[in-house]
Amino acid sequence: MTKVLIATDKPFAPAAVDSIRTVVEGAGYELVLLESYTDKADLLAAVADVDAMIIRSDKATREVIEAAKKLKVIVRAGAGYDNIDLEACTENGVVAMNTPGQNSNAVAELVFGMMVFLARKGFNGSAGVELRGKKIGIHAYGNVGRYVGEIAxxxxxxxxxxxxxxAKKTIEADGVKVLDSVEELYSTCNYVSLHIPANDKTKNSINFDLLNKMPKGGVLVNTARKEVIDEAGLIQLMDARKDFAYISDIAPDCKEEIEAKFQGRFFFTPKKMGAQTAEANINAGIAGANQIVNCIKNGDETYRVNK
Ligand code: 3PG
Known part of the structure; x- marks a missing residue:
């Protein structure tokens, strides 16, 4: 029988697992579940006999792909697929997919949750500031960026x-002003919200020079990936500019070094929480399950991300 594995270090809401099960069992397949695993060995054992799998930020390395001898499809229930070794998938005849757009609103809402928390000084009782009238720059106008614009x-x-x-006119049609360079975005806006993927071009690209262009009181909001930040440059900037704040849904590698030092203008969520809502889990989970069934039954490779 065709076996579909859900392997999630950060589990889906139970309702999402139920929805995935309905799709998978409805197709006549078996669903297996590996949640909250802490040992890579558990993942390697779980993938050994599965035909398809759904993951989140879980690392689908070459070792994992090669251990999954029967694997035909792997779906990242989410947008960013930098956690999947695409080359290994291609070499092993595995189709890799994502589920773009399905969890985007959840991430966008967290952007504002974090911004309000910072603006109101962590609800410590002292006077904060308001968001009204401030300028927000959306760095990459994809599915999350669009929701951020709408909420802003x-x-x-x-x-x-x-x-x-x-296209400029697509963005302008949403009533959003388009700036012609990344430098202009940072020099114009009080808040910049990052929505770029982590790839060879973007890694470490958010650096001292770019951040230093932000006006006094600038705030960088990161619900994208920690890898896009040049952490040495960030520390240098936060040392030089006491007005600057960094809030992130992904703990930076330098968290220990900066947590106490920049208290009040730096915080991160304990575990990446952007997409962690029942709605986003259900949307992305069902999409992933349907994509697997359609791929196996009908050869549908829409949303394939590897060659
Ligand atoms: C994504 O790329 O979709 C988000 O970063 C969500 O990641 P998560 O599923 O690990 O919460």
Whole structure:
């Protein structure tokens, strides 16, 4: 019988697992579950006899792909697939997919949760600031960026974006002002919200020079990936500029070094929480399950991300 594994270090909401089960068993397949695993050996054992798998930020390394001898499809229930070794998938005849857009609203809502928490000084009782009238720059106008723009307008913020891969008129149609360079985005906006993927071009690209262009009181919000930040540059900037704040949904490698030092203008969520809502889990989980069934039954490779 065709076996589909859900392997999630950070588990889906139970309702999402139920929804995935309905799709998988409805197709006549068996669902197996590996949640909250702490040992890579457990993942390697679980993948040994499965035909398909759904993961989140779980690392699908070459070792994992090669241990999954029967694997045909791997779906990253989410947007960023930097955790999958795509080359290993291609070499082993495995289709790798993502589920773009399915968890985006959840991530966008967390951007504002973190911004309000910072603006209101962690609810410590002292006077904070408001978001209304402030300028927010959306760095990459994809599925999450679009929701961020929509919510920012509700807060009464001025919304700007930079994305060389999206047509200017598409962004402008949403009532968002387009800036022509990344430097202009950072020098214009009080808040910059990152939505770029982590790849060879973007890793370490958010550096001292770029961040230093932000106006006084600038805030960088990262719900994307820690790898895009040049952490040495970030520390240098936060040392030099006591007005600058960094809030992140992904703990930086330098967290120990900066947590106490930059208290009040740096925090991170305990575990990446952007996509951790029942709705996002259900949407991405069902999409992933349907993509697996359609791929195995009908050869449908929509959303394939490897060659
Ligand atoms: C994504 O790329 O979709 C997000 O980073 C969500 O990641 P998660 O599924 O690990 O929460």
């Amino acid at each position: 307008k509700g807060f009464g913020m001025e919304v700007y974006a930079f994305d060389p891969f999206v």
